[in-house]
Amino acid sequence: MKTMASDFALSTQPALGRTSPDRRSATSRVPNERRARPPAYAAIDLGTNNCRMLVGVPSGGGFHVLDSFSRVVRLGEGLYRSGTLSDAAMDRAIDALSICAERLRRWQVSDIRAIATEACRQAENGAAFIARARAATGLPIETISPREEVGLAMESCASLINQAERRALLFDIGGGSTEIAWVRVPGSAGAADRSLPQLIGYHTIPVGVVTLSERCAGWCESEAGFAAVVEEIKALLRPFEQIHRIGQEIRQGGVRLVGTSGTVTTIAGIALNLDRYRRGAIDGAVLPREQVASGLAAIRALGRTGLAEHPCIGPDRVDFVLPGCAIFAAIEEMWPASDLAVADRGLREGMLMRLIRTARARSRPYQV
Incomplete structure (x- = not known):
């Protein structure tokens, strides 16, 4: 049931998110690695504040990271007040997406998923921006629903959810x-016999660290x-x-709380x-x-100067830390x-895990 309101080393997925020991030379090794490695997959997440990318290959029950990218683009800057994405914000986002596209051409990935979330859902010009981004970068970027966003978060956090006794x-x-996702743990009463957690219900509120900091x-x-x-x-x-x-x-x-966000980490x-x-x-x-x-x-006792100077926070995130803490406290x-x-x-x-799982299902021979 749904209601609406106005960066892995896992014990169950040992290779998930393991990065290359020499990130600086990653692109120079691409031709040699391409001949020996399994097919690569890519995921891009264009959020309200950041543009992030991962490139990975299947490894065990997870994946091995070949390349990653993250840049603060502040796509949602001013959105609460104006209802639209600003020209400067859209330019920053497209610049970051163009970098992603160039790096993906070097890796020659087998499949890619590129998504946009709340900023593009809320903005009056969100659809127009997505069309512009597709044309400028060639990336198949799309805006996803809150329901799919919840599903991807569940996919990425499945091993942590599964450690709960009954619910997460x-x-x-x-x-x-x-x-917010209310989840039934596999093997608990009422759960189907499968490895993935089951969504009981989800809830989304149009309040995040960027919008709250502006409001x-x-x-x-x-x-x-x-x-x-x-x-x-x-x-x-x-x-x-x-x-x-x-x-x-x-x-x-x-019941266990499972949190994924910069605020929680x-x-x-x-x-x-x-x-x-x-x-x-x-x-x-x-x-x-x-x-x-x-x-x-x-965190609340640090004050603005202390937040900016703390090595786990830094000046770029000062405006968002306390709003995020308020959401967490609620x-x-x-x-x-x-x-x-x-x-x-x-x-x-979550996108990478889903792409890999789908590819494995397609390659599996049909059995009567």
């Missing part, structure tokens, strides 16, 4: 929206303002709670007292609620699970 509440705090600039820096934003977001989450009674399920036990990095961000220490970490709360409190207060599984992965990884 997966959330993805994006730049322009936040997606409530400075609010989250004060105690009262932060609390007001948290309450506003909880009101947007309440209809989903009323349908699925997730709070009651959490009290019965066996930042909170985890600070909760773990890391001197710098290390993906290997964060992706897949399961933190008790008390440790998560200490990380959230530490989710955690609404659904206070005993621990949080942290995922440093997202839509790109």
Whole structure:
């Protein structure tokens, strides 16, 4: 049931996201690697704030990363106020997509998926921008629905979801929206006999770190303002709670929160007292609620200068950290699970896994 409101080293997927040890020479090795490697696949995620790409080949139950790219493009800059994508934002996004297209031509991938999310869904000129991006880059970029966005997040986080006892509440705090998925774990009561988690229901709210930072600039820096934003977001989450009674399920036990977003990985990095961000220490970490709360409190106590200077944050993300923390706090207060599984992965990884699975199904001989 759906309701609407106004970057892997996994134990179950050992090769997922393992990067090349020599990233700088990746493109120079392409011709030699192409002769020996399996078919390559590519995924591009154009979000409200970032443009990201992954190129990978199947390896075991996951994939081996050949190339990756990420750039802040701020596609949704000013969207809350104007309702449209600005010329400057569209130019930045197309420049980044053009870099992706050039790198993909060198790799000669077998299949590609390129998606846009909330900024293009919301913008009056979103469809026109997608047409322009296709023409300029040759990439088959398309805007996906919130339902498919949830499905891709589930795909990338399946190994973490499957570690829960009965249910998982997966959330993805994006730049322009936040997606929530209520998930049945394989092997639990009522679950079909298959390896992938099953979606019970999902919810999307048009609030993300970019839109919230523009709409409530400075609010989250004060105690009262932060609390007001948290309450506003909880009101947007309440209809989903009323349908699925997730709070009651959490009290019965066996439910795990699984979070995937820059906000969640930042909170985890600070909760773990890391001197710098290390993906290997964060992706897949399961933190008790008390440790998560200490990380959230530490972030809020840093102040703007402290946020900019912290090695797990940096000046480019200062405007988005506290709005993201407010969204996270609303989710955690609404659904206070005993621990949080942290995922440093997202839509790109979900797309790659889906492309690989589809290719394997096509190559499998038909059996009567």
